[in-house]
Amino acid sequence: MSTTTDDVLAPVAPGERIHTLDALRGFALLGIALVNVEFFTRPLQDIDAAGIDPNTRGLDYLAEWLTYFFVQGKFWTMFALLFGMGFTVMIERARRAGRPFVPAYLRRSLALLGIGAVHTVLIWSGDILVSYAVAALLLLLARQVRRAWRRRVARNEPAPMSASRMGGWGAALYGLPLVVILMAGMFDSPPASPGQATAPTHAQAEQAQRSAEKAIQRTNAVQAYSQGTYADAVDQRIVDTTWQMGTLPIASFWILGLFLIGGALLRSGVMANPGAHDRALRWTRNFGLPLGFATMAVSTWLGTAAPDEQLSLREAVQVVLFLVASLVLALAYGATLMLALSGSMGRRLQGWFAPAGRMALSNYLMQSVIGTLVxxxxxxxxxxxxxxxxxxxxxxxxxxxxVLASRWWLARFRYGPAEWAWRCITYWHVVPIRA
Structure with a gap:
């Protein structure tokens, strides 16, 4: 690895950063931690049953209800939107400079994949970085296929996709699994009438077998994490990660969709110059918050668990409404914070959230270290x-x-430790870290 700057791309200098993005990352990081903490002390096999436990009482019930209604799903969505913006920043900077970006983008995605693999095996198996890296690689593949097709058909270099078209593709990709979920609920077999004996179908037998295997995995996970050694935990994390990879095909649609929507927002200019888009931000906040909360209220009324198989129509509608509310509220929360950053509390909010957001990857990994050690x-x-x-x-x-540690660190260094390593691999030279 060279110690001199190459002629491809260089990291964004601290003075060139979009500070709004940093503040949003820090805000999203807090929300993600509020949800993740539950699964530092609960097996991931329960993730489809995560919601509001009716057996919880008092302040625990209130905390669970508030977290589910206002936080769960919304900040994971916001984090994915912001990751999409980050990848789009790299593409935009390369395009404006007239330099190739594919090698750096590929190294960035593969480095994220490696960091995620280390995180999910050695620290905590609830990792999201592997999924983000896979989605980023798929996004690169789709872009290269589009460019090759346009060169062959139109015999020219395709123009960059407009923000509106990118957002439309993102919404379509995010919405496709929702249609599949609704169809699954509509065509699910109705339960047998009381007293009516029916022989189990092959699909039902397979589902019963999967449920039994999942119950065994859950028991093993509780044993490994609550009573086992570090080596036992690593072995169980490998099992958990292998099991979770089964959800990656459908999750990739959501993540790709969110990456594209985030990229569209970045390309529209709203992140770099929010003041010029004040009207759109106010509309998103004023319309998105009531719509998102109303949608979430209906979803919560229908139920809070998220079964991963054999959805009834009621459960399918509940899950779809939850996912719609998550996207609407992620956008509305983001707009609300962006408007607040331009107000009287803006400097204070920036001071709280931006340092943590500049070190989002390091802080995300450290939250897992702290959570598992506790x-x-x-x-x-x-x-x-x-x-x-x-x-x-x-x-x-x-x-x-x-936040305090991030402020202290960034007063002395340009990047967080994980961000620095990520940049060194991405740009294939040793990036200066001293401030």
């Missing part, structure tokens, strides 16, 4: 002993410490 047996061993309310309080406290 709850797993090879750490403090508090698995299953901390209620939801104290989980929320703990997350807010850890995030506040991360």
């Amino acid at each position: 709850f797993y047996h090879y750490g403090l061993g508090l698995w299953g002993q901390v209620g939801r309310a104290w989980q929320v309080i703990g997350v807010v406290a850890v995030f506040a410490l991360q």
Whole structure:
């Protein structure tokens, strides 16, 4: 790896950063931690049952309800939108400079894949980075196929996709799995009448077998994380990760869609110059918040669990409404924060969220390190002993410490440690880290 700058691309200098993006990343990081903390002390096999536990009482119930209604799904969505913006920034800078970006983009995606693989095996199997990296590689493949097709048909270099068209493709990709979910619910076999004996179908027998295997995996996960050694936890994380990869084909549609929607927002100019898009931001906030909350209210009324197989029509509608509300509220939350950043509280909000956002990857990884050391047996061993309310309080406290640590670090260094390593691999030279 060279120690001199190559002639392809260079990292964004601190003075060239879009600070709004940093603040949004920090904001999203807090929301993601509020949801992830539940699965530092609960097996990932329960993720399809995550919601509001009716057996929870008092402040734990309130914390669980508020987290589910206002946070769950919304900040994961926002984080994916922001990742899409980050990849689009690289493409835009390369296009304006007239330089190739594919080698750097490929290294960036493969480096993220490697970081995610280390995270999911050695730290916590609830990783999202592997999925983001796979989606980024698929996005590159789609772009190259489009360019090759246009060169062959039109025999010219295709123009960059417009923001509106990119957003339209993103919405279509995000919406396609929702249509599949609704169709699955519509064509699901109705339950047998009471007293009516029916022989199980082949599909039902396969589902029963998968459910039994999942129950065994859940038992093993609880054993490994609550009572096992670090080596036992690593072995279980490999099993958990292999199981989760089965959801990647359908999840890739959502993530690709969100990447494209995020890229469209970046390309529209709203992130670089929010003041010029004040009217659109206010419309998104004023229309998106009530629409998103109303949609979420109906979804919550229908149910809060998210079964991964054999959906009834009611469950399918509930899941679809939840996913629609997640996107609408992610956009509305983002617009609300962007408007707040231009107001009287803007400087204070920027000071809180932007440093954490500049080190989002490092802070995300550190949250997993802290969470597993607190709850797993090879750490403090508090698995299953901390209620939801104290989980929320703990997350807010850890995030506040991360904000302080991020401010201290960035006063001395240009990038967080994980961001620095990621940039070195992306640009294939040792990037200066000292501020």
